[in-house]
Amino acid sequence: IDALTSANVLTFADKGYQGAGGSVRTPFKRHRYRPKLSRRQRAVNRGHARLRARGERAIATLKTWKILTKLRCCPRRATAIVQAILVLHRVETSRYSG
Incomplete structure (x- = not known):
């Protein structure tokens, strides 16, 4: 995370990296006993998931090539x-x- 932040590389991570800061972007996380996410937050999470899905699919494709x-x-x-x-x-x- 420090290397990505120091190189100023915009990174879209999952909810496990919440609070990483810097150039690491994570989706909004709903916590127990707190209000539900707003419409805007849900829309941001959908866009975030669309961007991450491309990268995840590319990695899955590359893993099938044993070379x-x-x-x-x-x-x-x-x-x-x-x-x-x-x-x-x-x-x-x-x-x-x-």
Whole structure:
């Protein structure tokens, strides 16, 4: 968290990181015996979930490619490999989606 904050990287985290501060954004959390979340807070939580869902899905897709478990190279090359994997994945899913 400190490294993300010092690098000023905007990060969307789950409710477990409540109070992390800095550039870490978390959804609103309803506590027991407190009023329900407002309409605006629920809308913010929905938008937050939409953004996080993209990242979660991308990570799940990358985990299916076993090459990444044994990847030992520089970050620049790893980025190129990940981009190639995502292109291949999109080609495959578009081929079978009809």
